[in-house]
Amino acid sequence: xxxxxxxxxxxxxxxxxxxxxxxxxxxxxxxxxxxxxxxxxxxxxxxxxxxxxxxxxxxxxxxxxxxxxxxxxxxxxxxxxxxxxxxxxxxxxxxxxxxxxxxxxxxxxxxxxxxxxxxxxxxxxxxxxxxxxxxxxxxxxxxxxxxxxxxxxxxxxxxxxxxxxxxxxxxxxxxxxxxxxxxxxxxxxxxxxxxxxxxxxxxxxxxxxxxxxxxxxxxxxxxxxxxxxxxxxxxxxxxxxxxxxxxxxxxxxxxxxxxxxxxxxxxxxxxxxxxxxxxxxxxxxxxxxxxxxxxx
Numbered sequence: 001x002x003x004x005x006x007x008x009x010x011x012x013x014x015x016x017x018x019x020x021x022x023x024x025x026x027x028x029x030x031x032x033x034x035x036x037x038x039x040x041x042x043x044x045x046x047x048x049x050x051x052x053x054x055x056x057x058x059x060x061x062x063x064x065x066x067x068x069x070x071x072x073x074x075x076x077x078x079x080x081x082x083x084x085x086x087x088x089x090x091x092x093x094x095x096x097x098x099x100x101x102x103x104x105x106x107x108x109x110x111x112x113x114x115x116x117x118x119x120x121x122x123x124x125x126x127x128x129x130x131x132x133x134x135x136x137x138x139x140x141x142x143x144x145x146x147x148x149x150x151x152x153x154x155x156x157x158x159x160x161x162x163x164x165x166x167x168x169x170x171x172x173x174x175x176x177x178x179x180x181x182x183x184x185x186x187x188x189x190x191x192x193x194x195x196x197x198x199x200x201x202x203x204x205x206x207x208x209x210x211x212x213x214x215x216x217x218x219x220x221x222x223x224x225x226x227x228x229x230x231x232x233x234x235x236x237x238x239x240x241x242x243x244x245x246x247x248x249x250x251x252x253x254x255x256x257x258x259x260x261x262x263x264x265x266x267x268x269x270x271x272x273x274x275x276x277x278x279x280x281x282x283x284x285x286x287x288x289x290x291x292x293x294x295x296x
Contacts, residue, residue: 095143195221
């Protein structure tokens, strides 16, 4: 039926059996036979002869419009199937990036599951900051990026939601009141400790100010361990989330839910990849990664 549809589309598009036969590389009688077989298969009349010309029936017009869409989808399916077969014979590398602040358990579980299912694919992993990850994916240096959502979604990307986590703060026990949450307005006089490199400081500060509503002064810590020590000494607080809070030693510091003027603050995580770079391996890994959070 696929070939019959191609012949039918060629006839309508050229409005000529002769030109359509040339395009389809067959005789005119063979072409006419294909159109007849298609009509019989559908049980409707598609084309009506009108002197030396022809016109489409209403059913023929409907079938023509929709069959073009179907053929385009089939062509894409064939191309992608052949591409996958070709990749299976060649060395294919899937480049993946993830936000280093998140923690890597689910991400690495997805990598392990994917590598087990597709041993012919090399997987390279890069961990970095939000802005660096998006610079890399825009430059086609990574295929898929696992990061949080901060700004408007780009129409150039597929954005697959994965999970959410409440923002929390790490404070010295002597600083924190005996409560389960704290507002940004209560922290304005205490430094917010950022675990960033010098190149990330400005962008992270803007995010904390504009999105989270934090108005505290900032200071930098070289590592998460250093940040916890500064917090335990009452020299500041560290912003984490409900997923990474498990890394905090509860005997040293307290972890409280962070709100901004009573507003809950939530971090949303997505898998991002370019629409023009969407393919079997990228989409398969994205689904495997999503499953890690669905199964929780």
